[in-house]
Amino acid sequence: MSTEARKESLRYLFDRVVTPLGYKFTPDEELADFLLEQEVKLERDLGAPYCPCQGRSGVRAEDMRICCPCIPFHREHFDAMKRCWCGLFVHLDVTDPDSLPQFPPDEV
Amino acid sequence: MVDEVMVYALSTCPWCRKTKQWLQDSKIEFEYVDVDQLPEEEQDAVADKAYELSGGRRFPVVVINGEVIVGYSPDKFLEHLKGWGGGA
Numbered sequence: 001m002s003t004e005a006r007k008e009s010l011r012y013l014f015d016r017v018v019t020p021l022g023y024k025f026t027p028d029e030e031l032a033d034f035l036l037e038q039e040v041k042l043e044r045d046l047g048a049p050y051c052p053c054q055g056r057s058g059v060r061a062e063d064m065r066i067c068c069p070c071i072p073f074h075r076e077h078f079d080a081m082k083r084c085w086c087g088l089f090v091h092l093d094v095t096d097p098d099s100l101p102q103f104p105p106d107e108v
Numbered sequence: 109m110v111d112e113v114m115v116y117a118l119s120t121c122p123w124c125r126k127t128k129q130w131l132q133d134s135k136i137e138f139e140y141v142d143v144d145q146l147p148e149e150e151q152d153a154v155a156d157k158a159y160e161l162s163g164g165r166r167f168p169v170v171v172i173n174g175e176v177i178v179g180y181s182p183d184k185f186l187e188h189l190k191g192w193g194g195g196a
Binding site: 031034035038041042052053054055056057066085086087101102103104105106 | 118
């Protein structure tokens with residue numbers, strides 16, 4: 001499957017997962033496209049579409065917590081930022097993703 | 109005043125890129141490492157250093173004059189840059 005086709009597949013799948021959680025794809029199309037492309041590469045290299053902005057531990061149970069979409073594992077943190085860590089998803093009411101802060105969970 | 113700035117980044121992370129771009133645009137000298145681009149034998153040690161500094165596995169990790177900032181946060185960067193009125 002080509003990178004573009006896999007990006008579209010992930011977009012289709014993720015959309016159905018994150019909408020019931022109160023999230024949507026970032027309206028920043030360029031950012032969404034870049035992040036999806038990185039996830040396709042990570043999936044090809046490492047076996048799963050891990051978060052492009054988080055490091056892996058090598059421990060499968062831990063790494064599954066950063067497999068996209070990882071919102072359920074970090075709900076309080078992401079809800080506080082109104083975005084996920086990499087910014088692929090934002091709260092449904094967000095129209096200006098550039099205005100959203102990025103901070104670690106210990107600052108929630 | 110010379111600030112010591114180090115950025116631990118991932119090549120796949122757009123916020124790491126934004127961080128480096130912000131520092132460049134602000135004419136701030138900095139060092140950086142794209143952890144995932146290091147030779148395999150070096151990756152673990154550098155990644156572990158970033159994890160130890162940040163207390164997690166999130167990138168970017170920015171160290172400004174010894175202060176650790178996790179995430180792309182220009183306001184926090186400015187707080188710790190002596191040349192911009194921040195720092196001790």
